[in-house]
Amino acid sequence: MRELQKILADIQTIDLNVVKQSKNRWDNIAKPLNSLGKLESAVSQMAGIFGTDDFDIEKKALIVMCADNGIVEEGVTQTGQEVTAIVAENFLDEKSCAAIMCKESGTTIRPIDIGMAVDTDRVEKRKIAYGTKNFAKEPAMTRDQAEKAILVGVDLVSEMKNDGYKIFATGEMGIGNTTTSSAVCACLLDKEVESVTGRGAGLSTDGLKKKIELIKYALDTYSPDKNDPIDVLSKVGGFDIAGLAGVFLGGAAYNVPVIVDGFISAAAALIAVRLCPAAADYIIASHVSAEPAGMMLLEALGKEPFLTCDMCLGEGTGAVALFPLLDMAMAIYKKMSTFGETDIETYVELV
DSSP states (O other): OOOHHHHHHHOOOOOHHHHHHHHHHHHHBSSOTTTTTHHHHHHHHHHHHHTSSSOOOOSEEEEEEEEOOGGGGGSOSSSOTHHHHHHHHHGGGTOSHHHHHHHHHTEEEEEEEEEOSSOOSSSEEOOSSSSOOOTTTSOSSOHHHHHHHHHHHHHHHHHHHHTTOOEEEEEEEOTTHHHHHHHHHHHHTTOOHHHHOOOTTTOOHHHHHHHHHHHHHHHHHHOOOTTOHHHHHHHHOOHHHHHHHHHHHHHHHHTOOEEEOSHHHHHHHHHHHHHOGGGGGGEEEOBOOSSTTHHHHHHHHTOOOSBOSOOOOOTTHHHHHHHHHHHHHHHHHHHSOBGGGSSSOOOOOOO
């Protein structure tokens, strides 16, 4: 695997000249100017990512990073770690929400065991360890483990691009990962823990209080450096977050767009962008999570969501939900007549 610092150094901003070419192409399509709003912007952004205004996104994939979190020992979730492995297997049997949505949208789903507490028969293994440590007792992982987990995501994007994939959605599965994500957000966003921490999959009021107290304890005890995202990740993060951060960096390194899903995915995106600000150019936000820090994260990333459905499931469901909209936008972009091909007078910007 290439060294992370070399990958970061090689990432460039997208081609703004091609973005402009794509916008001009939109402006010549026989419809009111800018009338498809964010759909037009997303297509032009993707043109800049690909370096051409003539591209397609036909081959899609959802990468789901699956990992367990030691903090679950403290009772911060409704269910135990065994659920992570069960759902990871369900992705392959179309027995999860994300898998069903992938089938409906023509998307390949690829669950990755980057750190599950148990091995399963079919989920692809790129395991860093059998779950993170319990950050109520010790840092979640070593710095070396955090970097290796990030590189798993980068390498997956490289491999799948070589297999013809043009766009990626991001998803995760890991009981306890709203706790790790809240800890990461509190540090990176410099926010009070209470303001970024929600009930996750359904904690009681007492459970939420305990979750907040544990995060505060870890941040106070280990003092993660908000200016060093890998330090934050290693002390209070998860392998799923690290792997997804790598997917976002891989998109930037290999010139493919990556869709942010919800809370955990956006926390990973923020780590990627804090490591390399240019990576933001390659990221598209699908929706705003119903978790308390959902909009905070998007604002920190400089992104606006396409969907406001009050979703908070994870797995990549929000990111995959965006694919049909992007497909429709691409169909218009490629197939609709221009003003020159019709009898409609060209629209112009009025001031």
